[in-house]
């Protein structure tokens with residue numbers, strides 16, 4: 001089963017090019033590639049930061065650009081989104097009984113669990129008691145189904161001081177759930193804007209590219225304004241294959257884009 005992974009779109013309002021590279025142009029380029037080379041994928045998973053500031057105008061533009069995708073998509077919010085405006089923009093996206101964007105769907109025998117890690121008004125994330133309970137219930141209901149877990153914020157420190165300060169809280173509570181549910185075969189996050197992999201508590205994870213641009217790969221500075229990167233990273237996305245036992249092959253791909261535009 002083939003799927004596409006997009007993350008950190010950071011779309012602005014139509015014709016707003018106040019941040020470069022132009023996130024609408026890079027996303028269009030990614031979508032063109034997906035439509036040309038990967039329209040056989042079953043689903044596109046989008047792990048948050050759909051817009052840059054969560055305004056209705058930004059969502060309107062994002063919805064419009066995403067309507068060009070030739071394959072269906074599942075979407076969750078990130079720290080740059082505003083949940084209410086997000087839900088208004090994507091009304092068919094499921095929410096749980098508390099209004100969090102938490103839902104699961106099964107593809108070729110693998111359960112894709114999508115979670116809302118947003119803390120309104122903050123850049124770090126969390127899974128509050130209600131969301132942790134939802135996840136426990138979801139996993140209990142599908143105990144024998146290999147599961148992929150998707151959310152915007154990674155719980156683990158990656159050695160990047162700035163990003164590490166705004167990762168997911170609730171690290172211990174999520175860790176306990178991951179450790180006690182052996183059906184969780186892979187974890188997927190956005191937020192870092194960098195292709196990275198590793199394992200956490202014995203479970204492998206992927207951190208996705210941003211469809212706009214990479215965050216600086218700066219292992220020294222904690223303040224965002226001090227970050228340096230001698231090798232700025234352009235826009236990209238992931239192409240993934242899942243087998244029915246929850247095994248994963250994942251390709252980080254980059255699109256050619258003139259970063260001066």
Ligand SMILES: [Fe+2]
Nearest residue numbers: 008049080191
């Ligand atoms: Fe982001």
